[in-house]
């Protein structure tokens with residue numbers, strides 16, 4: 001059942017289709033198709049006020065990606081949510097099996113969710129169990145039904161796709177990482193540097209142990225360039241991407257530097273909260289994904305600031321690529337921005 005992973009962000013919609021064969025040691029994953037389309041500015045941030053245009057923009061993006069990127073044999077769509085429409089929290093509760101988890105979780109979760117429990121969809125992932133105390137820690141994920149339904153409707157509106165899975169951006173990114181490093185027990189931090197949001201996923205002993213979302217993103221660089229040089233939003237974006245020369249390159253570099261230091265501060269805050277529970281936690285490595293990972297020199301900048309190796313995460317590096325079908329240089333460039341859609345396309349239950 002080919003499933004297209006769609007990561008629809010505030011800046012761009014990204015789609016990945018994989019061809020997955022075999023299981024376990026015989027698993028073979030090849031890239032089947034990929035595409036990226038810019039979203040109308042601001043529309044994805046208006047779900048609350050204007051759900052109809054947002055839904056339409058989403059379904060248009062999905063349908064055109066299927067057409068342009070020739071993903072026609074993908075009949076199902078896996079999507080992800082992010083932002084303040086959802087709640088991700090590590091909680092502690094009495095031990096149950098993964099099977100019984102959902103039923104028990106609804107009761108346990110009530111105290112952590114600021115909405116009536118019948119208005120949310122809840123899911124959970126067991127992280128660790130403490131046999132002696134009869135307690136386990138669970139990653140609780142809750143999303144408002146209304147938001148999930150908007151996404152489902154957007155898929156149905158395409159008329160060519162059916163909804164398959166609704167996941168969470170940061171957990172999809174973890175999925176992509178887990179595929180690339182299946183046996184790693186390393187403590188690492190995954191950063192999804194998007195246009196409006198940054199997700200920081202803290203991994204401990206190979207499991208996501210906490211997820212932070214910060215309102216700092218690449219759009220801030222564009223906005224600051226726009227203000228500093230008095231140029232249009234389009235020109236500011238072109239300057240940021242290097243397609244147009246900056247009126248003052250030193251000032252432009254300082255703007256990027258400033259946002260980079262905001263990101264480093266966000267990491268420090270995330271680490272501080274993790275260390276409340278685990279004072280000894282220290283990451284061995286960071287991986288950067290999202291459009292921000294494409295910023296020249298950012299990984300080096302972070303490595304210097306954090307004193308820990310920072311690498312750009314490219315999910316395509318671990319795949320079979322047909323050179324007749326794909327341009328390797330383009331895949332190397334765009335890979336980090338496609339990491340969430342890749343994580344949605346690679347469904348765990350089939351891979352394991």
Ligand SMILES: Nc1ncnc2c1ncn2[C@@H]1O[C@H](COP(=O)(O)OP(=O)(O)OP(=O)(O)O)[C@@H](O)[C@H]1O
Nearest residue numbers: 009010011012194195196197218290291292294295
């Ligand atoms: N080469 C590059 N240099 C600098 N910035 C880049 C580059 N390529 C992309 N970006 C920026 O990355 C951002 C888009 O990244 P991404 O596609 O991950 O965002 P998104 O998923 O749409 O946003 P969000 O997750 O915050 O809703 C844009 O702000 C874009 O300008």
Ligand SMILES: [Mg+2]
Nearest residue numbers: 009194195290
């Ligand atoms: Mg994103």
